[in-house]
Amino acid sequence: MSSPVRERIMGRSPDRHRAGVWMYDATTIESKWQDYWDRNRTNQPDLDAAESPFYNLMMFPYPSAEGLHVGNMYAFTGADFHGRFQRLRGNDVFQPIGFDAFGIHSENHALKLNVHPMKLIPSNIANFTRQLKSTGIMYDWSHTVDTTDPEYYRWTQWIFLKLYEAGLAVKKEAPVNWCPSCKTVLANEQVIAGECERCGTLVTQRMLSQWFFRITEYTDRLLANLDTIDWSETTLTAQRNWIGRSEGAALRFPVEGADPIEVFTTRPDTVFGATFMVLAPEHPVVDLVTVPDQRDAVERYRRESAALDLKERQKTDARTKSGVFTGAYATNPATGEPVPIWIADYVLMDYGTGAIMAVPAHDQRDFEFAGEHDLPVVPVVIPADADVSAPPAGEPDLAAAYTEHTENEVLINSGDFSGAPATEAAGRIVDWLAQRELAEATVTYRLHDWCISRQRYWGPPIPIIYCDDCGPVPVPEDQLPVVLPYVEDFKPGDDGVAPLAKDRSFYQVDCPTCGGSARRETDVSDTFLDSSWYFLRYPSADLSDGPIDAERTERWLPVNAYIGGEEHAVLHLLYSRFITMVLHDLGHLGFEEPYRRFRKHGLLIRNGSKMSKSRGNVVNPDDYIERFGADTFRTYLMFLGPYEEGGDFRDEAILGPHRFLSRAVDAVETAVEAGSEGFPDPAVERALHQAIRQVTDDFARLSFNTAIAALMELLNELRGGGRVPTLDEVRPFVVMLGPIAPHAAEELWELLGGAPSMFDAATWPEWDADKLITDTVEVPVQVNGKLRATVTAVRGASEEDLRQAALSEEGVRRHVEGSEIIKTVHVPDRLLNLVVRTSEG
RNA sequence: GCCGGGGUGGCGAAAUGGCAGACGCGAGGGACUUAAAAUCCCUUUGGAGUUACCUCCAGUGCGGGUUCGAAUCCCGCCCCCGGCACCA
Incomplete structure (x- = not known):
C-alpha cells in the first residue's frame, strides 16, 4: 500500500x-x-554521422491564431507513433517540424483581426510551439523551418532564380482565376467548384501578366514516376487523374480565311459524325471567320460569357446550352462536307485546343447543343449486335440518337470504315487523315502550368527587376533575400496591383545590369512554392551559406516516410515532386523523387462531417491534455479507428x-x-x-x-x-x-x-x-460449411484422426447421421469441413 | 455526372476466403464502501426452445452468383462521406 x-x-x-x-x-x-x-537532446539525431538514418516527415502546419486543433494532432500523433517505432527498432530517426506561415490564409486572418501579420505570425508560432511540445511528439526542435524567415525564403527566391535560368519560370499574359474578395489570382487547384478555396467567393476570369512555372514540361515524368514510388494507392490515383493524360488525335478542319482549325478528340473514330464545330468564345479564329451579319451577335455573346463568373458558367443548366453561329463553315476532313462553326461557353479555351468537333450523336453535351440549336445529328457508331444494314433515315430522332460508348461497337455512315470495329477504326482513320496532313495522334493533359504570382503582401517577393533597357533582370544571388518590407497598409487593392506596388522605397531600384533606374516585381509568390521544398531544408536548417548541405542531404534524403492528409494529394505533393525533379536536373539533388513512401491518414469526423475550421467543429487539444495527459489523449486518438481511414471523435x-x-x-x-x-x-x-x-x-x-x-x-x-x-x-x-x-x-x-x-x-x-506453438489446437468442425463443434486435437493431427474426433462429438453426429459424407475438407490445424448429402434425399 | 473511400451489435470497431463481433465505450447486474466516486468481477447481435448445462434458426446495406465454405471474391443496385466537375 x-x-x-x-x-x-x-x-x-x-x-x-x-x-x-x-x-x-x-x-x-x-x-x-x-x-x-x-x-x-534525446530527439536530436546526429545529422552528420547517424549510421541508420530514417527521415520521418509529417506535413508542417499553417500556424493559425486559433492554435493547434485536434485534426492537426491526429495527423502528427500517427506519424510520431511510426517515428518512435522506427527509433525503438534501432534507427536514427530525424523528425522535424516547422511552420507554413506565409500565404493568403495567414494574411486573411491578419486582415480579419486587424493585426499586422508580422506581429500576428510570431505569436501564433509561439503558441503552436507550446502546444506541440505538450503532445510528447518526438520533434527535433533544433532544426525547424519557418517559411516567413528571410533566411528561409532567401532560398525560396533562389529556387525561383534557378527555374528562371533554366527557362522554367516564364511570364505570360494569361486568363487567370481571380478572386474578387481575396483580390488575387488563384491556381486551378485553389478553385473549388468555381469558388475560392479560401473564402468561398465566386471566382471570375481576368487577363493578367503572371509568372508561371512550366510544370507541363514535366508531365510525362511526373506521371511515369508514379509507378516507381511507394505511396497510398488513392493518392497515386488522385495524381494520375489530376495530371489527366488522355490519348487521342489532333484533327484539322480546313476553313476559309484562316489556318485549319485544330481540335483534340479522344474519339477520332466518330469524325464522320462531326456535323458542326464549336469554338471557345475567346478562340482567336473567331475574329477571322465570323461573317459580317453575325459579328454583332458573336461580340455580344463573347461579352456576356466573359462577364459570367466561373460558377455561373458551370452551373448553367446542361439542357439549355447557349451559343452563337459565326456564319462560317469548315470542312469535315473525313466527309468533305461543310460544317457550321459555332461558339459556346461550354468549350473551354484552356483545355485541348479551345475548339471541338461536335459529334451530337455520341456526346451528351454536343447532343444537347444540337437539340437547342437545331443542328443535324448523324449516328456513326452502333453496338456490334445491332442491325447494321438499316441505318436510321429521315428526320433525326434526337432522343434516340444519343448512345453511350460501349465495348464492341462498329461504325456506320463512315465511308470505307463502315462496319469496322470502332476501337480499331480509330487508329486507321487517324492514319488515313494523316496522309493528307489532316490529323496526327496526340496526347493532351489536364495539368496546366503553375501560376505562382500573387498580387498580395504576405509572401516572398519574386526576385525580378524590370529595366526599361535590359528587360526583366533576375536579382543577383548575392543580393538575396529580397526582404519583404514592413508595409502598414497591406490590404490588397481590387485593381490587381499588389500592396508592394504602393511602397516606392521597395520597388524603386537600380538595374543590376546597367545601373539605370528600374522597378522591382511587386507580386509575391504562391505559398505552395514555400512548401515545395521545406523538407529539403530541415536537415540543413542551421546552414546559412546555401539552401542545402550536400552531405546531409545525401545522408537523409529522400524522405523515408511521409504521412499527411489526402487534401494535398494534387497540390503540395505534385508541386514538391516537380521542384525536386527540377533541382535534380540542375544538379542540386541526387534523386528526383522526394518521398520514398507516402501514406495518407484519414479524416477526423465530428458530428457527421470532417473536422475543419470552415465547418466550425474543431476541438482544441489543450483541455484534454490537461485533464487526462498527453499519453491518454494520444492513445485515444489512435484508438478511434484505422489511421488511414480516419475516425469519429x-x-x-x-x-x-x-x-x-x-x-x-x-x-x-x-x-x-x-x-x-x-x-x-x-x-x-x-x-x-x-x-x-x-x-x-x-x-x-x-x-x-x-x-x-x-x-x-x-x-x-x-x-x-x-x-x-x-x-x-x-x-x-x-x-x-x-x-x-x-x-x-x-x-x-x-x-x-x-x-x-x-x-x-x-x-x-x-x-x-x-x-x-502449442501442443494442442482447437480445430473448428463444420458440416456443410456450418460450425457444429470445436475439437481439441494434437498439433498436426491427421485428417483421419480429426474426423474420428469430430464424429464422436454429439453436435457433429447429429448433423451427419442419416447422411452420406461425400467429401472432407481439411486445412491442417485450422479447420475440418464434412460435406454430407442426405441419403434419403 | 465523374473519381476515391465506406456501409458489420446501442456506439467506435476487429476479422481480407476458414469459429463474425477481438479490443474499447455505453448499458444492466454483482463485490468492496456508512455512502458516493474510483477499482474489481459477470452479462450484453436478434429470435425461438430448454432454463444446472445447452440446442436450434436468422444475421455483416439490398438482389443475384462463384465456392465444401463469403463480411471478405464476381455481377447488378441503394445509401453515406470526401474530392473533382461542360476536360472534348
Missing part, C-alpha cells in the same frame, strides 16, 4: 482522482520527461485508453514490488509472443488501433484473475508502449531499472516462433 514504489509514481496525491477517474500522475511524469528530452470514449494506461502503470508497479522474474506461466508467455508479433506487424502497417488493442489484450492477460506479472513479462510490454504513451513508458522503463532514455536504451522485443 505505502511502498516506496507507489509513493514514487503516484505521489499519493489527491490528484489521483482527476477527471472523476483514478489515475497516475500524468502531469508530473509528462513534464519530467519533456524536460529530460529537451535537456539531453466522441470524447466519452477517452475513458477506455485512460483506464488502460492507469492499469498499465499499476501492473508494472506491482511487478516491481513483487520482484519476480522469468516466465512461470506458459500461457502468459505465449500471449506475450503473440502480442509482440501482432504489435510489430501493426506498427509497420500503421494499424495503430489494432496495435493498441493487442497491448490491451496482453495487459488483460498479464493481470488476469488478479495475477501479478513478473519483471520479464512487463519489460517488453513497456517497450511496446513507448510509441503510444512515451512519457509513461519512460517512467516505467526507469522504474524497471532501465537507463533513460528508453528511446536510446531499449530495443524492440522479438517474438519467438517456437513460443507461439
Whole structure:
C-alpha cells in the first residue's frame, strides 16, 4: 500500500482522482520527461554521422491564431507513433517540424483581426510551439523551418532564380482565376467548384501578366514516376487523374480565311459524325471567320460569357446550352462536307485546343447543343449486335440518337470504315487523315502550368527587376533575400496591383545590369512554392551559406516516410515532386523523387462531417491534455479507428485508453514490488509472443488501433484473475508502449531499472516462433460449411484422426447421421469441413 | 455526372476466403464502501426452445452468383462521406 514504489509514481496525491477517474500522475511524469528530452537532446539525431538514418516527415502546419486543433494532432500523433517505432527498432530517426506561415490564409486572418501579420505570425508560432511540445511528439526542435524567415525564403527566391535560368519560370499574359474578395489570382487547384478555396467567393476570369512555372514540361515524368514510388494507392490515383493524360488525335478542319482549325478528340473514330464545330468564345479564329451579319451577335455573346463568373458558367443548366453561329463553315476532313462553326461557353479555351468537333450523336453535351440549336445529328457508331444494314433515315430522332460508348461497337455512315470495329477504326482513320496532313495522334493533359504570382503582401517577393533597357533582370544571388518590407497598409487593392506596388522605397531600384533606374516585381509568390521544398531544408536548417548541405542531404534524403492528409494529394505533393525533379536536373539533388513512401491518414469526423475550421467543429487539444495527459489523449486518438481511414471523435470514449494506461502503470508497479522474474506461466508467455508479433506487424502497417488493442489484450492477460506479472513479462510490454504513451513508458522503463532514455536504451522485443506453438489446437468442425463443434486435437493431427474426433462429438453426429459424407475438407490445424448429402434425399 | 473511400451489435470497431463481433465505450447486474466516486468481477447481435448445462434458426446495406465454405471474391443496385466537375 505505502511502498516506496507507489509513493514514487503516484505521489499519493489527491490528484489521483482527476477527471472523476483514478489515475497516475500524468502531469508530473509528462513534464519530467519533456524536460529530460529537451535537456539531453534525446530527439536530436546526429545529422552528420547517424549510421541508420530514417527521415520521418509529417506535413508542417499553417500556424493559425486559433492554435493547434485536434485534426492537426491526429495527423502528427500517427506519424510520431511510426517515428518512435522506427527509433525503438534501432534507427536514427530525424523528425522535424516547422511552420507554413506565409500565404493568403495567414494574411486573411491578419486582415480579419486587424493585426499586422508580422506581429500576428510570431505569436501564433509561439503558441503552436507550446502546444506541440505538450503532445510528447518526438520533434527535433533544433532544426525547424519557418517559411516567413528571410533566411528561409532567401532560398525560396533562389529556387525561383534557378527555374528562371533554366527557362522554367516564364511570364505570360494569361486568363487567370481571380478572386474578387481575396483580390488575387488563384491556381486551378485553389478553385473549388468555381469558388475560392479560401473564402468561398465566386471566382471570375481576368487577363493578367503572371509568372508561371512550366510544370507541363514535366508531365510525362511526373506521371511515369508514379509507378516507381511507394505511396497510398488513392493518392497515386488522385495524381494520375489530376495530371489527366488522355490519348487521342489532333484533327484539322480546313476553313476559309484562316489556318485549319485544330481540335483534340479522344474519339477520332466518330469524325464522320462531326456535323458542326464549336469554338471557345475567346478562340482567336473567331475574329477571322465570323461573317459580317453575325459579328454583332458573336461580340455580344463573347461579352456576356466573359462577364459570367466561373460558377455561373458551370452551373448553367446542361439542357439549355447557349451559343452563337459565326456564319462560317469548315470542312469535315473525313466527309468533305461543310460544317457550321459555332461558339459556346461550354468549350473551354484552356483545355485541348479551345475548339471541338461536335459529334451530337455520341456526346451528351454536343447532343444537347444540337437539340437547342437545331443542328443535324448523324449516328456513326452502333453496338456490334445491332442491325447494321438499316441505318436510321429521315428526320433525326434526337432522343434516340444519343448512345453511350460501349465495348464492341462498329461504325456506320463512315465511308470505307463502315462496319469496322470502332476501337480499331480509330487508329486507321487517324492514319488515313494523316496522309493528307489532316490529323496526327496526340496526347493532351489536364495539368496546366503553375501560376505562382500573387498580387498580395504576405509572401516572398519574386526576385525580378524590370529595366526599361535590359528587360526583366533576375536579382543577383548575392543580393538575396529580397526582404519583404514592413508595409502598414497591406490590404490588397481590387485593381490587381499588389500592396508592394504602393511602397516606392521597395520597388524603386537600380538595374543590376546597367545601373539605370528600374522597378522591382511587386507580386509575391504562391505559398505552395514555400512548401515545395521545406523538407529539403530541415536537415540543413542551421546552414546559412546555401539552401542545402550536400552531405546531409545525401545522408537523409529522400524522405523515408511521409504521412499527411489526402487534401494535398494534387497540390503540395505534385508541386514538391516537380521542384525536386527540377533541382535534380540542375544538379542540386541526387534523386528526383522526394518521398520514398507516402501514406495518407484519414479524416477526423465530428458530428457527421470532417473536422475543419470552415465547418466550425474543431476541438482544441489543450483541455484534454490537461485533464487526462498527453499519453491518454494520444492513445485515444489512435484508438478511434484505422489511421488511414480516419475516425469519429466522441470524447466519452477517452475513458477506455485512460483506464488502460492507469492499469498499465499499476501492473508494472506491482511487478516491481513483487520482484519476480522469468516466465512461470506458459500461457502468459505465449500471449506475450503473440502480442509482440501482432504489435510489430501493426506498427509497420500503421494499424495503430489494432496495435493498441493487442497491448490491451496482453495487459488483460498479464493481470488476469488478479495475477501479478513478473519483471520479464512487463519489460517488453513497456517497450511496446513507448510509441503510444512515451512519457509513461519512460517512467516505467526507469522504474524497471532501465537507463533513460528508453528511446536510446531499449530495443524492440522479438517474438519467438517456437513460443507461439502449442501442443494442442482447437480445430473448428463444420458440416456443410456450418460450425457444429470445436475439437481439441494434437498439433498436426491427421485428417483421419480429426474426423474420428469430430464424429464422436454429439453436435457433429447429429448433423451427419442419416447422411452420406461425400467429401472432407481439411486445412491442417485450422479447420475440418464434412460435406454430407442426405441419403434419403 | 465523374473519381476515391465506406456501409458489420446501442456506439467506435476487429476479422481480407476458414469459429463474425477481438479490443474499447455505453448499458444492466454483482463485490468492496456508512455512502458516493474510483477499482474489481459477470452479462450484453436478434429470435425461438430448454432454463444446472445447452440446442436450434436468422444475421455483416439490398438482389443475384462463384465456392465444401463469403463480411471478405464476381455481377447488378441503394445509401453515406470526401474530392473533382461542360476536360472534348
